[in-house]
Amino acid sequence: MEVTWMENTFGLIVQRERNRQGLSLAKLSSLLNNEIDPSYINRLEKEQKNPSFKVVCLLTTALNLDVREVFRAFGFENLITNYDEEAVFTIDEFIRLHKIKNPHNNQIISKEEQETLINIVHNVFELSQAELDLGQLSPMLKEIQKLREIHLRETTECIEVPFMNTKFTVNIKAVLSQNSYFDRENVIVAIEDLITNKGTKLLDIKDGSITVDLNGESWLAQIQGERVTFITRKKEIIDL
Template sequence: MENTFGLIVQRERNRQGLSLAKLSSLLNNEIDPSYINRLEKEQKNPSFKVVCLLTSALNLDVREVFRSFGFDHLITNYDEDAVFSIDEFIRLHKLKNPLDNRIINNEQQETLIKIIHTVFELSYVEVDLGQLSPLLKEIQKLREIHLCETTECIEVPFMNTKFTVNIKAVLSQNSSFDRENVIVAIQDLVSKKGAKLLDIMHGSVTVHLNGESWVVNIEGNRVTFITKMEEIINL
């Protein structure tokens, strides 16, 4: 999935350690925190003024912003002498996974950037096997992203975090609604119950989803739907 403007804002806000309220204050409260939250969830179509304010406040790359709205043709033609940072090159270009030729998504982009940075950092020092741990963790994260894609996982932002929700069971257990409806219903569930889900941290709970009762397993911000129940018990 290509970066949308909302995802770019969320990525850079999180990278800079800014809460929604803090970002709003940097904008002299011209944009409400709740609006920014909805924008990051792609529930808002921002005006030109909003785009300009957020681009300036977060120091976003204008080329990436233009591309997120599909205005690639307004970006200056490629200059063979142009110089990019590794981060810029990966974020501004469509890159294929060499194993299956699929375009890598936003999360894979960010993980790949971390891996390359780590490789360069390690190349400047004498390294023993123990110091390879950060690199191996990022490589494992790439594998986890791949597993999420193959097990029907979706990501749902909530406040300053992001839930990874495995919906394979919902899609396979004769659910009364299709994939798109499942995603909408889970986004609504997280927006209303996200704080309670975070409070649980580890364990199982029953949640109400579009008229159905489901047992879900929670491990931090990872939510896995296990099985559908007959009796509906609200979270």
């Protein structure tokens, strides 16, 4: 069965998550027991392949993709918008399958934060079933500290750029880490210029992946409302 290729962003989703997790094409293929050839994944990311339902499922599972984002990529978001009151989830499934906001800053938590939160919840339930010993709190406290460190790291890697009557939150972690010649100050200046010139178009996108020119470098970025996350540097420069 071949999936009908609608507005194809599935390849970009796969590329974004593979790069974010530091996986080469060969490594991702090996995680799939070589059921999908690296060259096939490469062509898929370049939108040169129409994946079968099995391929979509394998990659979604291996990369822990957001199922809603995958459905949206193929134009079937309506299949997952109806709330099922009878649906039953494990704690792990609920946290991984839903976009959860941090109650303190209203930002959607990252996948790393999701996994740490899962560990904390498991610890809470485990402690609630046992005779409480202060020494048993140590694993949970370590997870809470880890969650704090993740939050602080992500906060320091984000900058806020005002535009008209709103404010963009831009995650610059990838730009700082992927062997770019930018230092932090140059990154901030380049992104401020980008927001000034392209802010209206970014707001029009609302939710999706785009390629932008950042001071002569071509970058893939993810847009979620007023949140912009730079994913990976690309070879070709394609102006927004």
